[in-house]
Amino acid sequence: MVKISVLQHNPALHVPIRPGDPTPVQRNLNPSMHPFAKARERTRALNAAKLDKIFSKPFVDSLEGHIDAVEVLTKPLESLTTVASGSWDGGLILHNLHTRSEMLKLPQAHKGKISGLCFADPKGSRLLSCGVDRNVRLWKVGTGDGEDDSGASSQEPLHVYPWKTSFNSIDHHRSDPLFATASSTVQIWDETKSAPVSNLTFPTSNETVSSVRFNLAEPSVLASVGSDRTFTLYDIRTGKAERRVVMQFRSNALAWSPTLPTMALLASEDHNLYTFDVRHMAAPVQIYKGHVAAVMSCEWAPTGVEFVSGGWDRTVRIWSSREAGGKEKGPGGREVVYHTKRMQRVTSTIYSSDARYVLSGSDDGNVRIWKAKASDKLGVITARERASMEYRESLVKRWSVDKDVGRVMRTRHLPKSVYKAGQLKHTMLEARRVKDERRRKHTRAGEQKPVAEKKKTVITEQS
């Protein structure tokens, strides 16, 4: 007896039971059912890369209010919305990022430029400012959360700490009521005392210290950079400078990594950023090249993987730090560059506490809010949208070695001035290198050896 069966589909299994129900999906993963799977995926990746470019509109908003160049920006550790900015005319504004409004405005907080700002507690209820008018002032500010002291911001400082020299930078201790200031020396102040409690300057040093920062994990350690092209480490327990290196160029700013306690980031005058491991200061861990003018400021993201820098070349750049575990580089293995037509020299940059936004203060008197990831979508994202975004992201990552996908991802637009300056810089460096090579070629073999770029950075290490 022959058994015969013929394929028949049950339509009831393949159409929705009731109108409005989702249509049942049947899969067959046999590769022969999916011809050109790879080619189609590549097309999808190419489209995803293009979409990423289309959606990359990083500029969010500009916070106005200052009548002169913005010099410093700071944020409290535990607030998502509060940001303080100080300008060259001595004005101090407390911004609320959420409402994009001014919570506090002090048009004459200092006479002359405000050179340093920091919050005295993690919540952000007290603010320390220093300026070229040789004063440090402690302000009481409302957090704007509304519950305790929103209206309690006062136009008058809680305390004024006068001194003989003008200040360049200020930073508060993580837990103790101590703060450090940078002038011609590095001084430690107690909040309750009107004179500095100690002076930490390196013995033979005679420099102007431009920036001072407490370490985040080991708060008794602090570091400074100064006009003698130095990068100095201090310990307030021993009360003296521990070690310092002298570099080829001076650094303008300094930031400690929030996740790697020994990692410090320097923004240097020679257009580069350097990460130093303070255990081995003979050479930087990594050099970050990209700016075409002096780097004026730098700050780590709270994740400790990315950092942002602002430069004299009117750009804000976001970098991914390989040594801090940044797996993915920027598009094309380079940093992300933000710029607008009206933005002037960038003097200060910070990350927001949720690492989603970057703020930059520039010479044109505006504080600008940028997205940390240029193609990020703001607002509520549905689960399906999120899934499709993640799929696109992984597609682009997977196919980034493809020629076309890579080209789309690599392409970036730079202002003409920056582009030309970069070209010029490249030409000059190339010429220098060629000259070195020729010189080496015409000396006795083995007499002149090429020196690694990292080794060139540090001139001497002193302790």
Added chain:
Amino acid sequence: MDALIARADAIRPLSELKAVKTRDSGKGKAKANSKGKSKDTSTSNSDYTLQSISSHANVPKSLAPLDPSSSKSKNDEVPKYNHIANKKLRSQLVHQHALNSNLSKNALETQQNLLSLAADDAGSIQVTGPLEKTWRISQDEIVASVGGEAAKGRRELTFGPGQGAKRMKWSQNGRHLVFISGKGGTKVSSVDWMGGNVNCEVDLLAGSNLAGAGGNGGGGEAARDVTFLQDQSFFAVAQKRNVFVYDRDGVEVHRLNNIIDPLRLDFLPWHWLLVAVTNSGHLSYTDTTTGTQIAVHRTKLGACNTLTQNRHNAVVHLGHQNGCVTLWTPNLPKPAVQILSHMGPVTSISVNPSDGGSAGSVNMPGRYMATAGRDGKIKIWDCRNWKGVVREWAVRGAGDVELEWSQKGYLGVLSGGSVNVYHPPHIVTPYTGSSSSAAPPLYLSHPIPHKPLQCLRFEPFSDVLAIGHNKGLSSILVPGAGEPQFDSLEADPFENAKARREREVKGLLDKIQPDLITLDPSMVGKFDSAALSASGSSLVATAAQSLLDKSDKVKWGANVQVKNVGVDVPFSRMKRVERLAVQGKLDTTGAGDDSEDSDVEMKEGGDGDSDDEAGLSREEMSKKRKMRGKNKSLKRYLRKQRKNVVDPQVLAVRAKVDRMREEAKAKKLQMKAGGAGEENKRKSALDRFKAGSGK
């Protein structure tokens, strides 16, 4: 709790325990004093907990063994990547390999589960003994035994003598059918086969069709071929003058003016290309998304009556009047492959869309091509090796032979007055019997009294075979011919209008560029091995060049200009690979790894220059290169004499080689001891005038 489970699971059948023990002891013997190995075995033993859990539950990712070397079963070999110096990269590669193998294993499991499910649905004929032949079973018996809904697949549509279906084509999902019928082929109908509705009927004879749009190139035009575009909403008709595109309601929406006198049509669904071949032998590709003609190739082989596509690489197969079959891509002005297949015009071509049925088989989809010619032969070709036919047999009966392969690899052949269907595995297995031209065993046979029989098409995802004959259109049931499990994301016979629209948009977004059509579709996403090897050779060249320069400088002194120096690239400006090559640290071991997965080699015509290179394997080549050096002839001689035979000549040569080696060593020692100071002294330009240096 874990400990408890572990203990419970440790009680296992004795045989298993024994197996573990012997394995361990064997390892211990082999590598008694290597610490790493013993550690390995201990970890695999301590994973009882994990093993016991994993069989009963899904282990969270964090618990899953990350280190593949400790957890993998023994037959699943993990490459060690020992040749890679970078630790991070190595661990990343090992990790990636583990992830990939896990993924593929899971996919395979899922697939097998699905297949076993689908096997219940698939149609079949099961005979009880060798004397029962499936081809004896008539359609009436099949219809009677299956009954019900499935029996509705058997239909007989009668239009009248001389008005039967001439050409037809199913839509991708197998729900709709478009066919040419009427006197002289002047009527085109699109029907919803599964729903049993007529979408539209276009009467080309009337000169103005249903919608009254008219203008279909004047009245009295005969249609030569027809095909659906991306789905049932459009179909293209090759008419006497041009190709016309009609929508689902039969309204003419486009006229492709630049295709004149077309004979055959097909549509490449993933590239959105409409392919047409004309009476003058021109093959044209039209992008249906933009309406532009992206390529026209002159075949130079006259009118072409046979066109089919390989759905797995989008290569178009043309059959010509002189018996040639040519394979075309839009990117090559000449055929990628041209074979003389028949002694007479080629009447039909089909490419096997199935992968041979079973999972993990060596067959790949689109590997076999079947051709039929007016010489009364059917030939099966292997598309990877065009040297000869896999199988060929003769068919009886007058008229042109038409054939088509079903989704599951059943071959339907239309010849004379009947349609024959053959089994999948026997068609493509080379016949080893006495007569070289025996037909494979017949699966089904169905006579149709209305000669001539004109075309046949298997319905996708169904066991139905539609046949166009002189009087109309009939469909028969071929159990097992259709793929039982469709994929809703690719083609769904039951999709609604919304799903159809969405799939259309998605398909447009995923449209593949025509440049990517090649004989080997797996080319996408692979390294360009040709370019890689080219760059590699240049790399080796530069490295060798610089090495040469270096050695020359050492020999002649730094101040002596070395002649014939090509491009003198300083070390600091070399690429990283070049630097490594110069330093002798370049890793060349991993380069040959991809040779194993390039088993699919499409050999193209006129590719004779690299034959001698291809004859040698990579290892042989590297060996050959390695032998360049001192004493190569002696060493090669010795290598070739490595046999278990005492040969006085070999012994003598061996002794000689040893003696030479000793001498070289002694010389080296002497140099080190005596002439060290002199040797290390830097040579000056005047050294060459010294006595004894003038060689």
